[in-house]
Amino acid sequence: MSGFEVVRVGLSDDPSSYLELRRVGEREGRGVHCDLASISLRGGRAEARAMPIVKALGDAATVVDATAGLLGDAFLLAAAGFRVVAVERSLEVYRVAEDGLARAQRDPRLCALLEDRLSVVHADAREWLDQRARTDAAPDAIVLDPMFPSKRKKSALPRKEMVLLRELVGVDEDAALLLAAARRCARQRVVLKRGDDSPILAQPDWAVEGTTVRFDVFRGDS
Numbered sequence: 495m496s497g498f499e500v501v502r503v504g505l506s507d508d509p510s511s512y513l514e515l516r517r518v519g520e521r522e523g524r525g526v527h528c529d530l531a532s533i534s535l536r537g538g539r540a541e542a543r544a545m546p547i548v549k550a551l552g553d554a555a556t557v558v559d560a561t562a563g564l565l566g567d568a569f570l571l572a573a574a575g576f577r578v579v580a581v582e583r584s585l586e587v588y589r590v591a592e593d594g595l596a597r598a599q600r601d602p603r604l605c606a607l608l609e610d611r612l613s614v615v616h617a618d619a620r621e622w623l624d625q626r627a628r629t630d631a632a633p634d635a636i637v638l639d640p641m642f643p644s645k646r647k648k649s650a651l652p653r654k655e656m657v658l659l660r661e662l663v664g665v666d667e668d669a670a671l672l673l674a675a676a677r678r679c680a681r682q683r684v685v686l687k688r689g690d691d692s693p694i695l696a697q698p699d700w701a702v703e704g705t706t707v708r709f710d711v712f713r714g715d716s
Contacts, residue, residue, distance in 0.1 A: 528594020
């Protein structure tokens, strides 16, 4: 997309090198990259399993994160024991996420947590889900975290990743259609991650409260 570039930081044969997404012309370090090692999970799998999003997923085994971004939620779900496919429609974000996952798979600590349970694909999630609805490839559950416009005035800007990703991919205008596609595809349930200022897309069947967000749960239609 015009105005952004994905640049490798460090030598390609250096294990510590990574892909960075940044605005064209910005200096190194001003952009964002996928660093799963930075996600705080000191309690390991037990800590991941205690998170509200995991409770919202119930006894699902296979999960699709249809709004993958930089894999924060997908990583936590894989660490909790789910088999996760993360779907990202922005090619730039996908490249950075794929690079981050590849580096995580070379990290012994992260590799032990993931155990090959996380993969990332570049696709339009609505089309990808519709292709799998009511087939053997349909997942047990689907997680959605659409990019909504912020309604609340805040004294500080969101974290750097959110600012840049919002600028790159914009608002998910098709969030309601994505929710409908997810409900058609999920065998058991769809979990919609919502902030206090997020618009209501549909009435959930129930909700699980987190510390700063809420997880609305919808029964799948398949």
